[in-house]
Amino acid sequence: MDTEIRRHFRFNFWVNLLDGGFFGFALGFASFSTVLPLYVATMSDSAVLVGLIPAIHIVGWQLPQLFTAQRVQALNRFKPWVLSMTIHERIPFLFLGLIAWLSPTLEKTTALWLTFVLLTWQGLGGGLTANAWQNMIGKIIPSEYRATFFGVQSAGANLLGSAGAALAGLILERLAFPGNFALCFLLASLMMGLSFLFISLTREPEHQVETRVGDSKAFWAEVRIILTQDKPFTWYLVGRIIFQFSMMAFAFYTVYAVQERGMGKFEAGIMTSVLFITQVIANPLLGWLADRWKRQPVLEFGAFAVVLSALLAWLAPALNWFYLVMILTGIANTVFWAIGLAITLEFGPESQRPTYVGLANTLIAPAAALSPLVGGWLADQWGYPATFAASAFLGLIALGVLHFFVRSPEREHSASTTPTSG
Incomplete structure (x- = not known):
C-alpha cells in the first residue's frame, strides 16, 4: 500500500x-x-x-x-x-x-x-x-x-x-x-x-482493518487504556488543553488596542491583515521546518509565541508594538492547528489512529468553548491586562508541560525520499 x-x-x-x-x-x-x-x-x-x-x-x-x-x-x-x-x-x-x-x-x-x-x-x-x-x-x-x-x-x-x-x-x-x-x-x-x-x-487505496463496530465496551476500554498507559499522549493532551486556554487573550487584542490604547479603525484593519499575512507565511514555513527538523521544538516555539504576544500586549509602550503582537499570534495559531494536526497523527499504531485523533480533539472542545468566556470574565472583572497576564502565565505552563513531559513520536522516515508523481 x-x-x-x-x-x-x-x-x-x-x-x-x-x-x-x-x-x-x-x-x-x-x-x-x-x-x-x-x-x-x-x-x-x-x-x-x-x-x-x-x-x-x-x-x-x-x-x-x-x-x-x-x-x-x-x-x-x-x-x-x-x-x-x-x-x-x-x-x-x-x-x-x-x-x-x-x-x-x-x-x-x-x-x-x-x-x-x-x-x-x-x-x-x-x-x-x-x-x-x-x-x-x-x-x-x-x-x-x-x-x-x-x-x-x-x-x-x-x-x-x-x-x-x-x-x-x-x-x-x-x-x-x-x-x-x-x-x-x-x-x-x-x-x-x-x-x-x-x-x-x-485517490485512496484500501487497507486492512480489525472490524469492531458494535463492540462499544471494548472501544471504551481501549480509550481508558490509552489515557492511563500512553503517558506521552496523555501529557500531550494536557499540554494542548493548557495551550488552548493560554490563547484566550487573542480575541481581545484588537478591542483593547482600539478602545483603551486609542488605535484607529484603519490601523486595526492593518493589524488584521498582518495576522492573515503571518499565517500565510508561517503555515508552510513552520510545516516544512517541523518535517525537516523535529516537531517537538516547533510545538514549544508556538507556546513561547503565546507568552511573548500576551506580555507585549500587556506591556507595549507604543501602538506599533501591536503589529509584533499580531505576528506572534499568527505563529501561535499556526503551530496549534497545522503542527498539532501533524503531531496527533504520529501517536499510537495506525489501527488505533482514529481513537487517538478523536481524543486529541474531543477532549480539547471544552477548553475551546470556555477559554474565550474565561478571558472575557477576567477582562470584565479586572481589565484586559488581567486577561493578558493570565494568558502569559498559562502559556509558560503549557511550554513547561510540552518541554518536560511531552515526547512527540517521530516516525522513521527519510526526508530525501521523493515520491513518484501520479
Whole structure:
C-alpha cells in the first residue's frame, strides 16, 4: 500500500490543497467572525448570540470526533465517509442564503432560530467529517510531508479566505439588505461545491482493518487504556488543553488596542491583515521546518509565541508594538492547528489512529468553548491586562508541560525520499 500511496502522492497533495483553498475561500464569504455576526446583528442586538457563532463552529468540529472514532476505525477506506459527511458542513450555506433572502418576510425570532439550526448543522457536519478526514490525510500523505501539507493547505485557505472576506466586504457595502448577505452565502455555497469536487478526486487505496463496530465496551476500554498507559499522549493532551486556554487573550487584542490604547479603525484593519499575512507565511514555513527538523521544538516555539504576544500586549509602550503582537499570534495559531494536526497523527499504531485523533480533539472542545468566556470574565472583572497576564502565565505552563513531559513520536522516515508523481 505504501507504494500505491507514494505513486499518487503528488496528485493527492494538489487536489487536497485545492480542497482546502476553496474551503477557506468559502469561509471568507461567510466568515464566523465578521459576516455571520453582522448578519445575526440585523435580527438581534444580543452579544451572547454573536458569541455563540464561532463557539458553535469550533465545538461542533471538535466534540463529535471521539464518538465517531469507533466507526471510522472499522473503515478500510476513509474517503466514502468523508464525502458523505462533509455534505453536512457545506449544504447549510445554501440554506443560509435562502433564509437571508426571505428574512424580510419572516419573523425575526423564526429567522434567528433557523439560522442557528443551520449553524449547528454545519458545525456538527464538520465534526462528523473531521476524524475520517484527518485519518484519510494521514494515510495518503506520507509522514515526512504531513506538517508541510497541513501548513501549505492552511496557508492557501488563509490566503483565499482573506480574499473572500474582502469581496464579502464590498458586497455587504454596495448591495442592499437582504441581497448582500444572500449573495455572500450563495458564493460560499458555490466555493464549497468546488472544494467538494477536488476532495472527491482523492485517490485512496484500501487497507486492512480489525472490524469492531458494535463492540462499544471494548472501544471504551481501549480509550481508558490509552489515557492511563500512553503517558506521552496523555501529557500531550494536557499540554494542548493548557495551550488552548493560554490563547484566550487573542480575541481581545484588537478591542483593547482600539478602545483603551486609542488605535484607529484603519490601523486595526492593518493589524488584521498582518495576522492573515503571518499565517500565510508561517503555515508552510513552520510545516516544512517541523518535517525537516523535529516537531517537538516547533510545538514549544508556538507556546513561547503565546507568552511573548500576551506580555507585549500587556506591556507595549507604543501602538506599533501591536503589529509584533499580531505576528506572534499568527505563529501561535499556526503551530496549534497545522503542527498539532501533524503531531496527533504520529501517536499510537495506525489501527488505533482514529481513537487517538478523536481524543486529541474531543477532549480539547471544552477548553475551546470556555477559554474565550474565561478571558472575557477576567477582562470584565479586572481589565484586559488581567486577561493578558493570565494568558502569559498559562502559556509558560503549557511550554513547561510540552518541554518536560511531552515526547512527540517521530516516525522513521527519510526526508530525501521523493515520491513518484501520479
